[in-house]
Every structure is written in C-alpha cells, then in structure tokens.
Amino acid sequence: MPALPNSHEALLKNREYLYGRLAILGPADPALMPALAGSGLVVTERFGLWQRLSSLEGWTAAFGYDDPVLSPGCADTVVVFLAKARAEMALRLELASWLVAKGGRLILVGEKKEGISGAVKQLRALAPQAAKIDSARHCQVWQADHLQPSETFDVRQWLQWHGVESSGVRFQVAGLPGIFSAGALDAGTAMLLDSLASFPLKDGPVLDFACGAGVIGTWLQLYQRSLGEPGTQVDGVDVQSQAVICAHSTYQRAGAAGTITASDGLERVEGKYAAVLSNPPFHTGIRTDTSMTEEFLRQVAGHLEPGGELRLVANSFLPYQELIRRHVGPVSAIAGDKRFTVWSARRH
Incomplete structure (x- = not known):
C-alpha cells in the first residue's frame, strides 16, 4: 500500500x-x-x-x-x-x-x-x-x-460578498473560506471575461468547468442582457463544496440561470454544449498539479456539440496548447500576456 x-x-x-x-x-x-x-x-x-x-x-x-x-x-x-x-x-x-x-x-x-x-x-x-x-x-x-x-x-453565516466589475457589468459574488480568489476578481478570469466581450460565443448552452463562485456564468448572462440579448443559461461544475455553495448563492442573487453540479471532473456532467469555458486550477495544496485539467481536456470534446468551442484561460507557462489541439481540435491564443493566455479551440 x-x-x-x-x-x-x-x-x-x-x-x-x-x-x-x-x-x-x-x-x-x-x-x-x-x-x-x-x-x-x-x-x-x-x-x-x-x-x-x-x-x-x-x-x-x-x-x-x-x-x-x-x-x-x-x-x-x-x-x-x-x-x-x-x-x-x-x-x-x-x-x-x-x-x-x-x-x-x-x-x-x-x-x-x-x-x-x-x-x-x-x-x-x-x-x-x-x-x-x-x-x-x-x-x-x-x-x-x-x-x-x-x-x-x-456555513452560510460565513458567506461574504464582494463586488466584481468587467465591461461595465457589476454584480455581487459570494465567498467562503477556502475558495479560490475569494474577495477579488483574479487576473486570469478578468482576461477570459474580456475575451468573451471581444469574441462573443455562438448561441447555445454553455458549461463553466471549475466554476468556483460562479463569476463567469453570472457575468456572461448579465453582459448579454446589457446588450439587449437574452442571457444564455450557463451550467457550472466544481469539485469543491464551498464553490458549489457560493455559485448557487451568486447565481441566486444575480438572477442567473443554470444548474450547479458537484463533480470530480466531468463525471457527473450530462449533455452537450455549444461552449465550455474554464479557468481551471493548477494547484493541490501548495504543489503544482495540472492532472485534473489534463483529464478534463481528454474528456471535454465528448461534451461539445460539433463545432463547439472550448475557451480556457491558464498561466502562460502551462503546457496546454498541444493537449487542447490533440483532444479538441485546432487551437489558437486569442488573448494573452506574460502571465496568462486565453486559448480557443473548436471541436473537430
């Protein structure tokens, strides 16, 4: 053993x-x-x-x-x-x-x-x-x-709320101890949101993988509504209990629509999506660990409609480009700097 x-x-x-x-x-x-x-x-x-x-x-x-x-x-x-x-x-x-x-x-x-x-x-x-x-x-x-x-x-007595703003859209996000980036909009997610404003998704259901407190799904729906469009339902999935609690709370306060599921990877996700979005974690405790994201990349094509898009933001040093190309399809960097890169790929 x-x-x-x-x-x-x-x-x-x-x-x-x-x-x-x-x-x-x-x-x-x-x-x-x-x-x-x-x-x-x-x-x-x-x-x-x-x-x-x-x-x-x-x-x-x-x-x-x-x-x-x-x-x-x-x-x-x-x-x-x-x-x-x-x-x-x-x-x-x-x-x-x-x-x-x-x-x-x-x-x-x-x-x-x-x-x-x-x-x-x-x-x-x-x-x-x-x-x-x-x-x-x-x-x-x-x-x-x-x-x-x-x-x-x-545990809900421990909920703390903070404001997030991107592209003129502001809303409240729930936080709990132990959740990623509680209290602020992290730079990677901010870059991903900017890319969604600059390069809109095609119509259809959306999945937010490793959704955390539900920032991406909430923002996308509120941003679309600010343009006079109906908000696209965004389902969320996360492995952590606090994230599931916070995402439910953030969606509820913002009036966002979507199912939040607790799952180890994509195991409990059903159906196919026009787009899958993610700012996936790469740490387990204090150690770098990309295994969950690599497993996600191997499985995500099975949850994309034909021609569906994977859009993922990650630290620029992480070796995801070849994995995305191999398992999803043609991939390109649509935004980036020395710290982060936003990758976009279409399913073969």
Whole structure:
C-alpha cells in the first residue's frame, strides 16, 4: 500500500488518544479510515474524495460543511487536519466544536512546513488548555479536552460578498473560506471575461468547468442582457463544496440561470454544449498539479456539440496548447500576456 501522508501517519502513531465516537475533518487519503480500524463520521470538501469515502464500511461521509448528515454533539473525539488557508482552518475548528459532545476531545494534526504553528494559535483561542502530545513525521499533534460544544453551526453565516466589475457589468459574488480568489476578481478570469466581450460565443448552452463562485456564468448572462440579448443559461461544475455553495448563492442573487453540479471532473456532467469555458486550477495544496485539467481536456470534446468551442484561460507557462489541439481540435491564443493566455479551440 502506498505510504500515507505524514499527518495521517502521525495520527496513527497516536491513535490511543482517540476514544468513543470519531469524527475526522479534512483527511487527504481514504486509506486512513480502515487503518484506524474504527467507524465514525468523516468530512471532506472534495467531491471525488467524498465518493471514495462513501464506500468505506462503517464510516459516514459528509460532503462539505452543509451536508445534512452533520449533527451536533455526534462525536466524542474530533480529529481536525490542517487546512491550507487560515480562514478555512477557523471554519473547520468551528464545525469541530459543534460536532463534539460536551466534555469531548479535539485532536489537531498538521505538518510544520504547512503552517501548524498558526493553526495552534487558532486552536488555543478556542481551547486555551490545548497541549502538544507529539512531534512525528515532520508534524505536530495537539490535544484539547473537556470541550464546551458550540450550540449552532451554519456555513452560510460565513458567506461574504464582494463586488466584481468587467465591461461595465457589476454584480455581487459570494465567498467562503477556502475558495479560490475569494474577495477579488483574479487576473486570469478578468482576461477570459474580456475575451468573451471581444469574441462573443455562438448561441447555445454553455458549461463553466471549475466554476468556483460562479463569476463567469453570472457575468456572461448579465453582459448579454446589457446588450439587449437574452442571457444564455450557463451550467457550472466544481469539485469543491464551498464553490458549489457560493455559485448557487451568486447565481441566486444575480438572477442567473443554470444548474450547479458537484463533480470530480466531468463525471457527473450530462449533455452537450455549444461552449465550455474554464479557468481551471493548477494547484493541490501548495504543489503544482495540472492532472485534473489534463483529464478534463481528454474528456471535454465528448461534451461539445460539433463545432463547439472550448475557451480556457491558464498561466502562460502551462503546457496546454498541444493537449487542447490533440483532444479538441485546432487551437489558437486569442488573448494573452506574460502571465496568462486565453486559448480557443473548436471541436473537430
């Protein structure tokens, strides 16, 4: 069996501190749960990982922070793995303090190089009695006992709104901790929106892959309406729970139309589209990872109508041009600078 992440190995080394009903927040590898040889609740924000966790015997898997299987006081021990962003760590700790039973235990685990020291400060703000119980596998393991649980938890209380403007169209976008580019319009998406104004799409349904908070689909519909045209329905798909929540919220506030789907890649997307748009991610945690986009490029032609367009913005150094040409069709750069390139391809 492949080696588990360092943080998972550190937890297994200290499994004697786990007691009673378990809840595990933010694991990276589903192999951890069978290694714990127990049962309980496991929470992930990633749809593909949730699917794998759902198949584990004895474990109840929750997708994100609003899954209906989550309930207060359901765990005697809650294990929280380090989140990559400080704001999401605060969200995880608040969820943990709602899931834990009165007098229960919280275990925090994370790698030193990924910022466990900052998370410890957040833990101690919640539980001043927290103490380190081990350093192992370049990680620290902290424990807090006799917790007083929170009475309420609602992820939508964490929603924050910010304005976005492009080509004279302004609207409000929902943000949650852990979502890409929360609080601002990132430069890559801005370039993609400019290209949609300069080179309009042909008529027909549109899919926004890795839709995030729903910026592209909302803007496109509002921009078309500003020109006196009926807004094209834009469906969205994303792997992350927070993105799905935010996209629903952004669409609802703007009066945009489209179905938002949680999916690992295009697995749960049905039908064909006149255009597929994307500003896909290329990071997993702190590491460059283009595997999801490469898999998307291998599959996207099957979701394009004949002659349908793929329009994608990406960092200019990423090697997508040949993949797009091979799997979709003739490709050209229709906008770009040293940082980003907008690629346009028509299905063969």
